Amino acid sequence: xxxxxxxxxxxxxxxxxxxxxxxxxxxxxxxxxxxxxxxxxxxxxxxxxxxxxxxxxxxxxxxxxxxxxxxxxxxxxxxxxxxxxxxxxxxxxxxxxxxxxxxxxxxxxxxxxxxxxxxxxxxxxxxxxxxxxxxxxxxxxxxxxxxxxxxxxxxxxxxxxxxxxxxxxxxxxxxxxxxxxxxxxxxxxxxxxxxxxxxxxxxxxxxxxxxxxxxxxxxxxxxxxxxxxxxxxxxxxxxxxxxxxxxxxxxxxxxxxxxxxxxxxxxxxxxxxxxxxxxxxxxxxxxxxxxxxxxxxxxxxxxxxxxxxxxxxxxxxxx
Amino acid sequence: xxxxxxxxxxxxxxxxxxxxxxxxxxxxxxxxxxxxxxxxxxxxxxxxxxxxxxxxxxxxxxxxxxxxxxxxxxxxxxxxxxxxxxxxxxxxxxxxxxxxxxxxxxxxxxxxxxxxxxxxxxxxxxxxxxxxxxxxxxxxxxxxxxxxxxxxxxxxxxxxxxxxxxxxxxxxxxxxxxxxxxxxxxxxxxxxxxxxxxxxxxxxxxxxxxxxxxxxxxxxxxxxxxxxxxxxxxxxxxxxxxxxxxxxxxxxxxxxxxxxxxxxxxxxxxxxxxxxxxxxxxxxxxxxxxxx
Numbered sequence: 001x002x003x004x005x006x007x008x009x010x011x012x013x014x015x016x017x018x019x020x021x022x023x024x025x026x027x028x029x030x031x032x033x034x035x036x037x038x039x040x041x042x043x044x045x046x047x048x049x050x051x052x053x054x055x056x057x058x059x060x061x062x063x064x065x066x067x068x069x070x071x072x073x074x075x076x077x078x079x080x081x082x083x084x085x086x087x088x089x090x091x092x093x094x095x096x097x098x099x100x101x102x103x104x105x106x107x108x109x110x111x112x113x114x115x116x117x118x119x120x121x122x123x124x125x126x127x128x129x130x131x132x133x134x135x136x137x138x139x140x141x142x143x144x145x146x147x148x149x150x151x152x153x154x155x156x157x158x159x160x161x162x163x164x165x166x167x168x169x170x171x172x173x174x175x176x177x178x179x180x181x182x183x184x185x186x187x188x189x190x191x192x193x194x195x196x197x198x199x200x201x202x203x204x205x206x207x208x209x210x211x212x213x214x215x216x217x218x219x220x221x222x223x224x225x226x227x228x229x230x231x232x233x234x235x236x237x238x239x240x241x242x243x244x245x246x247x248x249x250x251x252x253x254x255x256x257x258x259x260x261x262x263x264x265x266x267x268x269x270x271x272x273x274x275x276x277x278x279x280x281x282x283x284x285x286x287x288x289x290x291x292x293x294x295x296x297x298x299x300x301x302x303x304x305x306x307x308x309x310x311x312x313x314x315x316x317x318x319x
Numbered sequence: 320x321x322x323x324x325x326x327x328x329x330x331x332x333x334x335x336x337x338x339x340x341x342x343x344x345x346x347x348x349x350x351x352x353x354x355x356x357x358x359x360x361x362x363x364x365x366x367x368x369x370x371x372x373x374x375x376x377x378x379x380x381x382x383x384x385x386x387x388x389x390x391x392x393x394x395x396x397x398x399x400x401x402x403x404x405x406x407x408x409x410x411x412x413x414x415x416x417x418x419x420x421x422x423x424x425x426x427x428x429x430x431x432x433x434x435x436x437x438x439x440x441x442x443x444x445x446x447x448x449x450x451x452x453x454x455x456x457x458x459x460x461x462x463x464x465x466x467x468x469x470x471x472x473x474x475x476x477x478x479x480x481x482x483x484x485x486x487x488x489x490x491x492x493x494x495x496x497x498x499x500x501x502x503x504x505x506x507x508x509x510x511x512x513x514x515x516x517x518x519x520x521x522x523x524x525x526x527x528x529x530x531x532x533x534x535x536x537x538x539x540x541x542x543x544x545x546x547x548x549x550x551x552x553x554x555x556x557x558x559x560x561x562x563x564x565x566x567x568x569x570x571x572x573x574x575x576x577x578x579x580x581x582x583x584x585x586x587x588x589x590x591x592x593x594x595x596x597x598x599x600x601x602x603x604x605x606x607x608x609x610x611x
Contacts, residue, residue, distance in 0.1 A: 013512040014432030018440055021425040025447070025481035028474075032458030033450070039461070094351075101344050106337070109344065117597050118352040121359075124593050124600075126541040128562045129585040133362055135566060136578065143361070143377055177355065182604060189605035208333050230449070238453045241543045241559070245566040261544065264457060268548060274461050281457040288451055 033285075040064070040279040046272035055275065063279040072263065073280055076251075077287075079168075080259040083243070084236030087172035091180045092228065098180075099187035100213070119181035127178065127241035134174055135161075135246055161247075164256040171243050171257055175236075183228050190224035191217060230292050237288055240265065260284055359590065365576065366583035373575040388580040398561060399554050400581060407540055407558040410472055414479035415535035419528050421480045426489035427516055431502065441490075448483040456545040463549065470552045475545065485531050488603070492527040493520075530603040533596055537589050558585050 040063055044055035067073045098119075102112050122130065137144040138160040148154045160166045194217060202212050240261035243252070251258025260280060267277040297304065365373050368382035393401050428434075429441050459478070463469060497520065505515040521528065543559040550556055556564075562585055565573065593600060 010506070010512060011432045011434040014428045014434035014437060016513075017428030017432075017516070018425050021421050021444075021481045021486070022440065024421075024477060025444075025483075028459055028478040029447070029450070029452075029455040029481065032462055033455045034458075035462060036458035098348070101348075107341060107344065109341070109348075115348045115352055116601065117594075118355050120597070120601060120604075121590060121593055122355060124537050124541075124589045126543075126559055126562070126585045126589070128541075128543050128559045128566065129582045132562055132566045132578070133358060133582050136365075136575070136582075137361070141374070143373070147376060177358075180351075185601055185604050234449065234451050238451050238544075240453070241563070244543075245563055249567045261453065265544070265548060268457070268460060268464070272464075274464065277457060278461060281454050285451070285454050288449075288454075292449055 036278045040282045044275040063275050067279050076258050076260045076263045087175040091176050095180050095183035098184045103191045122178045123182045128245050131242045131245035164253050167252040167257050174242050190221045194220050234288050365579040370575045384576055388576040392577040392580045402554050403558045403561045411536045411539040414476050414539045415532045418479045418482045418485050418535040419531045422485035423489045426486050426493050430493050444483050453544050460548045530599050
């Protein structure tokens, strides 16, 4: 009796249980993604105010040629990368410092829970509303602009929203405020995962703080730094809500803060150029994939070299 | 003799007196926290002040217009804020439920059953985790546009069933807490596999479910890009879409107090949820990244 029961095969339930997830992913993500690739080789848009459908007609790499020769896409991709860089570089520095401070046994800071709680908070806030708040504060008649003018910190002619770099700086600042707490907590988890005895024995051997940091903490933090870098970049190229609301959909002075996602959304919604929108998103997709792989290879260079060396030795042994 | 040798090796950070270092660090921490607290406090204070007062400058104390600003933004013509809140709540609650339930179900299946293709599905889900969801969404929107299927919530909600990141978290959690003996005991007692999952496994993994539910709800509540492409009809808009559309309009033509009240309504629910569950949320943040 008991032997018979053991023979019941439960494994078919595995299929039933994963089916909804897999089906939904295939229908709502995979097929649309593949169709975007496929239709990027077709001419497909609406002309004459959106009433006349053109295509789909196969045109090979025509859309790609058009996208790059127009120059708009490259400009917006450049903007997106600039916005990401000026928010990410300070973010990784500040977050790394804070993570080190919060975990330091020597400093023994008080109230770290309070600081962590406050700094993580903007991460959960609606980006569109957060951006609207900044519009209220930094527009030409905004509260902070007038306050700073009255205090004489900025000249009367200054504008945060009509000039290229102040606009970019504020967009990056919002992005920074929304993400530095999150990054700090991720890095803290990484630092706390490092074996204490390693650091202790290093300091017994006479290593100073800087040496312990560069020779022990930083190399061991590599995986988590890679994770932060890649997720931030993948999020960064999709930047939309903050610049859209902050520039009132215009992309800022001379389109200097127009991101790729804002461009794609305009192509889809306003001018109905589905082919160009699809092509732009394919490039964005390839861009993030290539960079993810590139960073992976760079960060694990030593391991890859070791692996190559190992294979070389094995080959020679065989000979 | 030994001491001086150690002293020579010290770096600049080590040489600074500890109280000086602490003072400097506290100063930086207070500046950053101060900026954040200032932003949220201003939001709250200005949401309770009339238009004229706000344009005069900042105030430390809240005003008396909280109720009036609230009524003004809720009853504002053609903005449909009340509908927006209900829509956002509905989409958020349903998507979060679907995300957590089906991610847990999938993770449980991958963990427990040795079916053919299990490893492949597991790897495939991990691989697609890095695919930017919004970029995949653009393809979906194009398909919906070409068949003329817009203004429908379900095309926003249903995709929530497949959330690779939530799956990853659930898989880690189930691996660490779920003893196989319990499932075997349930089988001996004649419980069906589906019932075992719903009545036995779900209560065990409740902590993970609640954290992921909060994350999924907050993500849905704040989501702008794809919903703004799919929903165009006024009364069907969600809160972020309303904010984006009002944000695009000229601020001079709109009551400032009511504007702050709208931002307040959009931001405060997530802040309250966060302050109650911050301990678990902060823990949940790190769980997804430290791969076991």
